[in-house]
Amino acid sequence: MKFFIVMCLLVAVFMTGTDAQGYDACIICKPFIKFPETWDEAKNLLAEGCGNLGEAKSACNGLLNAADLTRSYPQMLPYALSIKEIGCKYYCQE
Secondary structure, rough: HHHHHHHHHHEEEEHHHHHHHOOOHHHOOOOOOOOOOHHHHHHHHHHHHHOHHHHHHHHHHHHHHHOOOOOOOHHHHHHHHHHHHHHHHOOOOO
């Protein structure tokens, strides 16, 4: 359940950022973009994305603060990286 919430949060932040700023979504596929290794690193990056959500900023931050993935994040990381790889291959031809 926590993983689903975080993935939805990632999609919301990612899609809103791309639509609002004309941002190239495939930048996440570049080799210099690294997935955070710990939940604290991921939480900080997601919090920056929440700041771009306008009216949804407070709700986004609330979800982020409620999700404590400190112990489960390392177990989820390989799957998140796999999803990234598949998405990049399918949507960004990388």
